[in-house]
Amino acid sequence: MLRENGEGKWIIFAPSIAPYMKKHNFFAGPAILPAPVLEQAAAAVSDFEGMGLSILEISHRSPQFVAVLNEAEALVRELLGVSDDFAVLFLTGGASSQFFVSAMNLLNEDQTAGYIDTGAWSAKAIKEAKNFGGVNVLASSKDGNYNYIPENIEIPSGLQYVHLTANNTIFGTQFAEFPETDAPLVADMSSEIFSRRLPMEKFGLIYAGAQKNMGPAGVTLAIVRKDLLGKVKRTLPTMLDYRTHIAKQSSFNTPPVFPIYVSMLTMRWVKAQGGVEAMEKHNADKAQLLYDEIDRNPKFRGTVANKASRSLMNVTFEPVDEADAQPFLDACEAAGCVGVKGHRSVGGFRASIYNSMPKSSVQALVDVMKSF
Amino acid sequence: MLRENGEGKWIIFAPSIAPYMKKHNFFAGPAILPAPVLEQAAAAVSDFEGMGLSILEISHRSPQFVAVLNEAEALVRELLGVSDDFAVLFLTGGASSQFFVSAMNLLNEDQTAGYIDTGAWSAKAIKEAKNFGGVNVLASSKDGNYNYIPENIEIPSGLQYVHLTANNTIFGTQFAEFPETDAPLVADMSSEIFSRRLPMEKFGLIYAGAQKNMGPAGVTLAIVRKDLLGKVKRTLPTMLDYRTHIAKQSSFNTPPVFPIYVSMLTMRWVKAQGGVEAMEKHNADKAQLLYDEIDRNPKFRGTVANKASRSLMNVTFEPVDEADAQPFLDACEAAGCVGVKGHRSVGGFRASIYNSMPKSSVQALVDVMKSF
Numbered sequence: 023m024l025r026e027n028g029e030g031k032w033i034i035f036a037p038s039i040a041p042y043m044k045k046h047n048f049f050a051g052p053a054i055l056p057a058p059v060l061e062q063a064a065a066a067v068s069d070f071e072g073m074g075l076s077i078l079e080i081s082h083r084s085p086q087f088v089a090v091l092n093e094a095e096a097l098v099r100e101l102l103g104v105s106d107d108f109a110v111l112f113l114t115g116g117a118s119s120q121f122f123v124s125a126m127n128l129l130n131e132d133q134t135a136g137y138i139d140t141g142a143w144s145a146k147a148i149k150e151a152k153n154f155g156g157v158n159v160l161a162s163s164k165d166g167n168y169n170y171i172p173e174n175i176e177i178p179s180g181l182q183y184v185h186l187t188a189n190n191t192i193f194g195t196q197f198a199e200f201p202e203t204d205a206p207l208v209a210d211m212s213s214e215i216f217s218r219r220l221p222m223e224k225f226g227l228i229y230a231g232a233q234k235n236m237g238p239a240g241v242t243l244a245i246v247r248k249d250l251l252g253k254v255k256r257t258l259p260t261m262l263d264y265r266t267h268i269a270k271q272s273s274f275n276t277p278p279v280f281p282i283y284v285s286m287l288t289m290r291w292v293k294a295q296g297g298v299e300a301m302e303k304h305n306a307d308k309a310q311l312l313y314d315e316i317d318r319n320p321k322f323r324g325t326v327a328n329k330a331s332r333s334l335m336n337v338t339f340e341p342v343d344e345a346d347a348q349p350f351l352d353a354c355e356a357a358g359c360v361g362v363k364g365h366r367s368v369g370g371f372r373a374s375i376y377n378s379m380p381k382s383s384v385q386a387l388v389d390v391m392k393s394f
Numbered sequence: 395m396l397r398e399n400g401e402g403k404w405i406i407f408a409p410s411i412a413p414y415m416k417k418h419n420f421f422a423g424p425a426i427l428p429a430p431v432l433e434q435a436a437a438a439v440s441d442f443e444g445m446g447l448s449i450l451e452i453s454h455r456s457p458q459f460v461a462v463l464n465e466a467e468a469l470v471r472e473l474l475g476v477s478d479d480f481a482v483l484f485l486t487g488g489a490s491s492q493f494f495v496s497a498m499n500l501l502n503e504d505q506t507a508g509y510i511d512t513g514a515w516s517a518k519a520i521k522e523a524k525n526f527g528g529v530n531v532l533a534s535s536k537d538g539n540y541n542y543i544p545e546n547i548e549i550p551s552g553l554q555y556v557h558l559t560a561n562n563t564i565f566g567t568q569f570a571e572f573p574e575t576d577a578p579l580v581a582d583m584s585s586e587i588f589s590r591r592l593p594m595e596k597f598g599l600i601y602a603g604a605q606k607n608m609g610p611a612g613v614t615l616a617i618v619r620k621d622l623l624g625k626v627k628r629t630l631p632t633m634l635d636y637r638t639h640i641a642k643q644s645s646f647n648t649p650p651v652f653p654i655y656v657s658m659l660t661m662r663w664v665k666a667q668g669g670v671e672a673m674e675k676h677n678a679d680k681a682q683l684l685y686d687e688i689d690r691n692p693k694f695r696g697t698v699a700n701k702a703s704r705s706l707m708n709v710t711f712e713p714v715d716e717a718d719a720q721p722f723l724d725a726c727e728a729a730g731c732v733g734v735k736g737h738r739s740v741g742g743f744r745a746s747i748y749n750s751m752p753k754s755s756v757q758a759l760v761d762v763m764k765s766f
Contacts, residue, residue, distance in 0.1 A: 051453070051648065052452060052651055055450055064437075064440045067435050078656060079427050081424060114491075115491075115633060118647035119487075122634075149632070153631065240650030259522055259525065261488075275489075276488055280610055280653070281650065
């Protein structure tokens, strides 16, 4: 294709093709995306839908992008079984912004919300919510450096909502089941959205930064039960009121066009794989392959205290002998397994094996462990 | 290059090359980007810096992306002459979020800020600021449906800051000079950042959504004078406190990786063209070419009341005979000139001719006008 070169000359514009390579991407986020998604994303940067323009330079009100937004919303609804009682929004600011936006929209100063503290992200959500109303920390696994998910949590009635972090990227724990509660659940699902079927009837709000299971960094999904909104007494800045974005279908102002597009492509891919039910099986298979090796191999041990709390998304483990740490990371790197180093706050190893991670890549890591 | 296809097979991954085409992109935003920037952006989606990974799937804490962030900040400083008295931040939420974030960080309830009302965006900024402190509207061009920039504005002393919208995308007006004031200026420069040299000593805060002159949608630049921060009494949510992002160099949470990368590439391109001084000349040349034709051609007239208020970024005009409106847009389309329709709130025509727009494209539009 031809494009103007900025000096009045038309030049041949051909994205260069990178040389042969083969990487297994275990980064925790931003994280692996499916190859066909990346291929289409690169093509859309060159020319989107035959418009003769890049997707990076078209109006967010063009029919072509409005179609992307519509399809993205429809895919969220279809993949997770989201009814019209909920709005589906594509926002910015990450889950870190939702920590306070959720409380600002749902919690009055004289009301109390319950929070379950299972890691660094839960703790941040608790800190931000305290600026807006009462916070009752219902359970915490901080005593074990967050290496388990609390069980049999006693949840009083009268709470506005109960907040939890569904999957803990840093500590490698995950709620296998969601607690029973009278109040609607508010859940940070950044690192597990679309990885398993959800009992939507339990939720008042689900939010997720895209950059783990949904797309590239730069967009945040929010699925919010509409009847919970408009009940707080405080004045909300226009951009922080979920109702603003509901009324304008996520286009009150310019939305993050490209991150939404790539997220839509990723959801299309999830659907083509058989939807969330297929992902659930795929993710359980991959996790079992890796946990089995961790449990079998005398050189490694898992860091989560009980098997029921183990994450299917972020598999955390460590060397039995600390002297093996760097040599193992070197062996991973040599085999093309990148991003296996644990979070800087906990050390050890972490293999993030989100939806887009093929089983063959997990096998590649297991092979490194076996021959180490 | 080879990538896993999600089913354990390695496939050849080659972004498809679009067929021949030639468009002149006059969209108001998201808007035209330089061809070499789009080429590099597409290549980075395939493989970033020879990592064997797409830029969409790498950690924001990888050395490769930290280098991008560092270069982006250095380029902002170099292009605009920004000293260390200011922080340079890459945020999200658009200028629409900065309308309230700026007031929230800079204005106490018992203080007053001055606002100059020159269009829809100014009016929104005023509305949001009123939730945080006193607002003194120093001047407004609303009486003329915002078709001019107020002159000789009387600015009292004692204001915390004076806010203005430097360029008005919808109405096609622009401050040719910035008002003299004791208080620091706070300016929304979304549609003109990097288009001209700035007297930085006048500013306390400059903010800009990227999607017009800086990059694709999804990142917001903020340049803030550090000594103005930390003085408000209210509790700020962590994510809304500029100091949070200053302390973590825009990586307190996951930043919008790809929009920042493409913005950095666009700034590199501006620098290669000769910097902001060269852009200033380039933009003046292009605007003159188009305004000259508008003033000469009896079929068209400009919509801005006086020439001193005319924008060099968004050239607004209309047909003398309303019956010519659709035929002219059709003629533009036939000549590959897209996005010439005026904003839905005002009608008429609008040619957005940002930094990346080559003079040859403006000439193409002028040719359509001449032969119409």
